[in-house]
Amino acid sequence: MKPARFDYLRAASLDEALAAIARHGDEARIVAGGQSLVPMLNMRLTKPGLLVDVMRIETLRTPRRENGALVVPAGTRQAILLDRPHVADELPLLAAALPFVGHVQTRARGTLCGSVAHADPSAEIPLCLVALEGEVHLRSAKRARRVRADDFFVGMMVTDRAHDELVEAIGLPLRAPGTGYAFAEVGRRHGDFAIVACAAVVDGRRMRLAVGGVADRPTARDWPLLDGTALDDALNALAWDLGAGEDIHATARYRRDLVRRLGRRVLEQAAEEARRCQG
Amino acid sequence: MPRLDAVRRHEIVFSLNGAPARVEVEPRTLLTDALRHGLGMTGTHVGCEHGVCGACTVAIDGEPARACLTLAVAVEGCEVRTVEALAPEPGRLGVLQAAFRRHHALQCGFCTAGILMSLDAYLRCRPHATRAELTEVIGGHLCRCTGYAPIIAAAVEAAAVLRGESIEETPSHA
Numbered sequence: 001m002k003p004a005r006f007d008y009l010r011a012a013s014l015d016e017a018l019a020a021i022a023r024h025g026d027e028a029r030i031v032a033g034g035q036s037l038v039p040m041l042n043m044r045l046t047k048p049g050l051l052v053d054v055m056r057i058e059t060l061r062t063p064r065r066e067n068g069a070l071v072v073p074a075g076t077r078q079a080i081l082l083d084r085p086h087v088a089d090e091l092p093l094l095a096a097a098l099p100f101v102g103h104v105q106t107r108a109r110g111t112l113c114g115s116v117a118h119a120d121p122s123a124e125i126p127l128c129l130v131a132l133e134g135e136v137h138l139r140s141a142k143r144a145r146r147v148r149a150d151d152f153f154v155g156m157m158v159t160d161r162a163h164d165e166l167v168e169a170i171g172l173p174l175r176a177p178g179t180g181y182a183f184a185e186v187g188r189r190h191g192d193f194a195i196v197a198c199a200a201v202v203d204g205r206r207m208r209l210a211v212g213g214v215a216d217r218p219t220a221r222d223w224p225l226l227d228g229t230a231l232d233d234a235l236n237a238l239a240w241d242l243g244a245g246e247d248i249h250a251t252a253r254y255r256r257d258l259v260r261r262l263g264r265r266v267l268e269q270a271a272e273e274a275r276r277c278q279g
Numbered sequence: 280m281p282r283l284d285a286v287r288r289h290e291i292v293f294s295l296n297g298a299p300a301r302v303e304v305e306p307r308t309l310l311t312d313a314l315r316h317g318l319g320m321t322g323t324h325v326g327c328e329h330g331v332c333g334a335c336t337v338a339i340d341g342e343p344a345r346a347c348l349t350l351a352v353a354v355e356g357c358e359v360r361t362v363e364a365l366a367p368e369p370g371r372l373g374v375l376q377a378a379f380r381r382h383h384a385l386q387c388g389f390c391t392a393g394i395l396m397s398l399d400a401y402l403r404c405r406p407h408a409t410r411a412e413l414t415e416v417i418g419g420h421l422c423r424c425t426g427y428a429p430i431i432a433a434a435v436e437a438a439a440v441l442r443g444e445s446i447e448e449t450p451s452h453a
């Protein structure tokens with residue numbers, strides 16, 4: 001199908017984009033790489049009055065390191081991050097998960113911030129942001145604020161972003177010493193949305209597991225270092241807590257099973273890596 | 280830039296297969312429709328029109344892109360390359376096209392333009408791409424006819440030809 005009509009503004013500066021979304025409120029939508037929004041426009045699931053394109057804003061293009069995080073701005077495409085030299089050293093979790101985001105062809109256009117703003121509950125980038133305890137940098141014409149990833153994702157495609165705010169960047173914490181990271185997902189085909197995706201971060205004291213595709217948003221739990229039946233019990237409780245539903249792709253029971261199994265797999269893998277780098 | 284009015288048509292200027300192109304579009308016009316209806320370049324196909332099948336893939340500034348997920352107004356000033364650019368001259372096939380032909384890598388041909396453009400863009404920046412990498416690139420496309428094996432064989436062979444290696448000219452797929 002074709003999109004319904006909308007006005008279009010290719011913003012040349014951040015201020016121009018922010019002024020436009022301040023003026024038009026929820027009538028306006030921001031478009032970056034378009035890989036999530038344009039399908040919704042084509043299917044007329046959304047009919048904005050104005051589209052504000054932020055991809056030509058120079059200052060939103062290049063990631064930068066800041067206080068132990070890589071700050072990835074709204075204009076950074078997924079393929080650019082994946083091609084970054086040493087990305088596997090800087091951001092091992094992203095390096096493992098990004099190849100599962102769509103396909104080569106969509107990663108060449110899609111941005112990280114766009115995926116975060118879209119907030120599909122089974123998307124990999126929001127999942128990694130939650131697992132890493134990253135931040136979302138929001139900016140409106142009036143103010144700038146930073147929100148913890150855990151608080152940013154509110155529900156299915158619902159976030160803490162106000163209509164006059166732009167996801168200006170996300171802050172992805174860089175690899176910490178003595179910490180292991182792992183990612184795994186199960187989907188029907190590589191590049192499809194995950195039925196269940198899991199991301200783990202483990203250091204010498206605690207383990208954190210984030211799960212996507214089950215609840216209405218990526219959801220994380222922190223545990224002390226567990227193994228054996230204690231870990232089984234924790235994973236089982238989490239699998240039930242997430243309230244898995246049934247759809248055309250999988251039954252609720254299968255989803256719970258994937259949480260238990262993939263969860264254990266990534267936690268063990270991350271723990272192993274943490275032990276290795278602690279030497 | 281001034282705001283483009285939804286109900287008007289606006290001229291956009293970009294480079295298409297190395298030559299300047301102009302077309303008048305509404306803000307909502309997809310690049311697929313601008314190419315096919317606006318410019319008569321019907322080599323780019325439209326399958327699903329929501330980013331899933333890959334039939335519409337073109338290269339924008341050297342990177343593969345779903346034309347059905349690209350607004351025509353967004354390619355202002357960009358370099359767009361479509362399947363029409365692959366043949367060196369009328370009546371002759373490009374390297375990728377010739378490999379597809381040798382391997383029977385197409386039947387109905389609906390998916391082919393998109394796959395060729397993905398592979399073309401990929402091999403230009405990664406001439407030493409492995410079979411696994413090429414398979415992953417092809418994984419971004421749906422083909423309802425071939426079962427993919429001949430497409431992968433053609434891609435691997437075309438990559439070798441483009442690197443200047445000699446190949447055995449027997450199709451690996453009967």
Ligand code: FES
Pocket residue numbers: 324325326327328329330331332333334335336345346347348
């Ligand atoms: S027509 Fe564009 S991906 Fe299917």
Ligand code: FES
Pocket residue numbers: 384385386387388389390391421422423424425
């Ligand atoms: S050749 Fe028919 S869909 Fe691929």
